Amino acid sequence: MLLLYSSVFSPSAFAVSSVDFEIKGVSGAIEDNVNSYLSTISTPKGNNYSYFESKVRKHIIESIQVFGFYQSETTVNLTLDDDELIVFIDIKLGDRIKLAKVNIRINGDAGNDPAFSDLLSTVPLKSGTYLSHQDYDQFKAAITKLALARGYFDGKWAQSEVRVSIKKNSADVDLIFDSKQRYVFGDSVLSNQTKSGTVVTELATFQLGQAYESHLVAEYSLALFNSRYFQSASVVPDINARKDGKVPIVITVINHPSNxxxxxxxxxxxxxxxxxxxxxxxxxxxxxxxxxxxxxxxxxxxxxxxxxxxxxxxxxxxxxxxxxxxxxxxxxxxxxxxxxxxxxxxxxxxxxxxxxxxxxxxxxxxxxxxxxxxxxxxxxxxxxxxxxxxxxxxxxxxxxxxxxxxxxxxxxxxxxxxxxxxxxxxxxxxxxxxxxxxxxxxxxxxxxxxxxxxxxxxxxxxxxxxxxxxxxxxxxxxxxxxxxxxxxxxxxxxxxxxxxxxxxxxxxxxxxxxxxxxxxxxxxxxxxxxxxxxxxxxxxxxxxxxxxxxxxxxxxxxxxxxxxxxxx
Structure with missing residues (x-):
């Protein structure tokens, strides 16, 4: 990126009470993202405008690259109006990076899981489309979330990166997730003493040894809460205690008052x-x-x-x-x-x-x-x-x-x-x-x-x-x-x-x-x-x-x- 800076005033000790950014050259989601990044910059203190300028430069670069623009040109002009600092920004986006090679792979037990097959069918990252770091981050997070929801608690990313070539105006994506084994439901343990053990067992939405699914845990918790017996209920997997392919479930209930x-x-x-x-x-x-x-x-x-x-x-x-x-x-x-x-x-x-x-x-x-x-x-x-x-x-x-x-x-x-x-x-x-x-x-x-x-x-x-x-x-x-x-x-x-x-x-x-x-x-x-x-x-x-x-x-x-x- 080429960023040009010109100042129409001499640095002085004037105190700045507010900053107003005037942005040209972008609109819609890109403009919103630029404004969002710039809003995190603190008002400059004293006459330290060079540091403020560097922060503006850095934030503009990052906010535009999110959408795949790595060859933009930006001009920044600053002026003082009484105690308000006005920052004029003119952005020329340039060419947008396109995806060349996209390698997304699921290894381990999840490779044969239909839920992951369904998720991969919706991948927004495809060769020939424009690079979007937001799509990359969201899809990567979706894989991680699904892995936790379906019991792949040992899963790790073997490779996750975006390689950008400005010279070729292209990018390669590698997302390789190793899910390891899928855990099953282990023993359910009541964390507190209660006379409700029989009812808690009857309301269970899963069985010992059944493949773990987080929605069954949520449904169990909701069933306990919606019953006429408990004023609060919590059902959570004890992930830290997982062993031999089983994850124990911890149940905590508080009975309604006796009357x-x-x-x-x-x-x-x-x-x-x-x-x-x-x-x-x-x-x-x-x-x-x-x-x-x-x-x-x-x-x-x-x-x-x-x-x-x-x-x-x-x-x-x-x-x-x-x-x-x-x-x-x-x-x-x-x-x-x-x-x-x-x-x-x-x-x-x-x-x-x-x-x-x-x-x-x-x-x-x-x-x-x-x-x-x-x-x-x-x-x-x-x-x-x-x-x-x-x-x-x-x-x-x-x-x-x-x-x-x-x-x-x-x-x-x-x-x-x-x-x-x-x-x-x-x-x-x-x-x-x-x-x-x-x-x-x-x-x-x-x-x-x-x-x-x-x-x-x-x-x-x-x-x-x-x-x-x-x-x-x-x-x-x-x-x-x-x-x-x-x-x-x-x-x-x-x-x-x-x-x-x-x-x-x-x-x-x-x-x-x-x-x-x-x-x-x-x-x-x-x-x-x-x-x-x-x-x-x-x-x-x-x-x-x-x-x-x-x-x-x-x-x-x-x-x-x-x-x-x-x-x-």
Whole structure:
């Protein structure tokens, strides 16, 4: 490189407070790289401009050679404007070095590894193309990274160099990696005393003697963390202790506290204060059985649920559950006392659907409008649920799908013959993380001769914060001759909401909900519209909604909802 320097001022003792570089002759990535290199040069002190000049020269040469330009010409002019030093740089790149011979070879066990064959098929360094040191460094790093990821811990570079001939305007590349042997998984060792040894073993994503792959280690660590047992988990290979072709795996877990508690509060104008209290004990034995309980309270409904979970094979995706529940409801024309015992078997499919087979035993005493009844139901069934989202507690994309089917028959001890199917589908999409669109569809049907034979808790009602906003809780439903609510055999509800993020943690929303609960679809569709504010917090959004009914013939003028809960 030829670099010319001229100074339009005499060196003096003027103090320089800042330096401004004016660059001509290059653009795009090359200009960005030159600026990046020059930004690391310190402001000259006193009149030591010759040292500053040498630094400028060195950095320009290095920044241009990255792209294969070894024959450039650069002119540098410096001038003082008060206490600012202005550096004018004019670069003529000249010819770019081309690659002549490219020799890239993998020796050792990795030479027969398909992952390395796939990587070599993407090599950007080819004879006849321009030299790029960035491509060279990145591809070399990719080989080293892949070697570590696939257990070639003894691998070394036998040769790695770029030989440049300015006279021939060409360069030769040699990248020869000797991977040595590939290690396999050795013994897994718990680094701390814990009663979770059985669960830790069951969640393992690899076997002793299996070829090492780093993604299996990461998946194991994630599986431990996502289980209900540990508040933190770490799985790492002990590379320094590798021996005889095996690398031991060190596992460190910290159990959740013996007891955890959750509290939730909210206010809805249709049901008043609403609160929840949850308790969970993640460990009761070495097998990993756990218990939990939840109590929900509002002025119209109180509910208690107790769960006993038993892990089967995989404590995350394969669980047996015993559930006991009690619910008391006193709302409008509904009074009900319901006892439930439920046996479940949950299994996560490869498609990430959570499939649950269940049998419910229910005993209910109820009054619905003028009807007083008592029922015993035995309900085998199946449900499928899947939630996918991106963005954590404040998602910007997601899907939620729920499907439930249950059937009762006198053949196995139920009071009536009936079948019930119900589903919920919810989608969340966003544009530029500023405009948010949420849709929800709830569908349901009960196949039975007479709706009056169905217990009150199993009938369909619409209206409320999770249904059609603008209407009181469970007041969108068929009525009898006395205009008392009786519940429906069909449910159809849809919702659309637009949210605009006007500040970092704040959104405003506009929504419309519509639908009905019916026995024959003779009733008009109930429509509610409204607006709301959302405050994004570390535990999820705090939502405040104000809604009005569009076509209500009731005395309800508006509804107000305050609650905390996830978007999906």
């Amino acid at each position: 955890t508690y959750e509290v939730g509060v909210g206010f809805l104008s249709d049901v008043g204060f609403r609160g929840t209290l949850g308790w969970k004990k993640p460990w009761i034995n070495n097998r990993g059985d756990s218990v939990s309980a939840e109590f929900e309270y509002s002025t119209v409904q109180q509910e208690f649920t107790f769960n006993y979970d038993i892990p089967i094979e995989d404590p995350i995706t394969n669980i047996a559950k015993i559930q006991f529940g009690y619910q008391r409801k006193d709302n409008e024309d509904t009074e009900s006392k319901l006892f439930t015992l439920q046996l479940q078997r949950q299994f996560e499919l490869e498609s990430k659907w959570l499939r649950t087979w269940f049998v419910k035993f229910e005993q209910e005493d109820f009054t619905q409008a003028s009807q007083v009844g008592s029922s015993i139901m035995v309900l085998p069934g199946v449900s499928f649920a899947r939630t996918k989202q991106r963005g954590g507690v404040d998602p910007y994309w997601g899907n939620q799908q729920l499907f439930n089917f249950e059937v009762a028959s006198r053949y196995w001890g139920a009071d009536i013959n009936m079948a019930k199917v119900q589903s919920r589908t919810k989608y969340l999409r966003s544009l530029d993380r500023t405009h948010f669109f949420t849709t929800r569809v709830d569908l349901g049907a009960i196949y039975v001769d007479e709706i009056e034979s169905v217990p009150a808790s199993m009938r369909f009602f619409a209206g409320g914060s999770q249904s059609i906003r603008g209407y009181q809780y469970e007041t969108v439903t068929p009525v009898d001759a006395a205009d008392a609510y009786i519940g429906g055999r069909y449910l159809t509800v849809g919702s659309f909401e637009y949210g605009y993020q006007f500040a970092e943690k704040w959104r405003i929303g506009l929504f419309v909900d519509a639908g009905t609960s019916t026995n024959d679809f003779s009733e008009p569709i109930s429509i509610g519209v409204g607006t709301g504010i959302r405050w994004m917090t570390p535990i999820g959004p705090v939502k405040v909604d104000f809604a009005v009914p569009v076509n209500s013939d009731t005395d309800t003028k508006y509804t107000f909802h305050l609650y905390i809960g996830p978007e999906l």
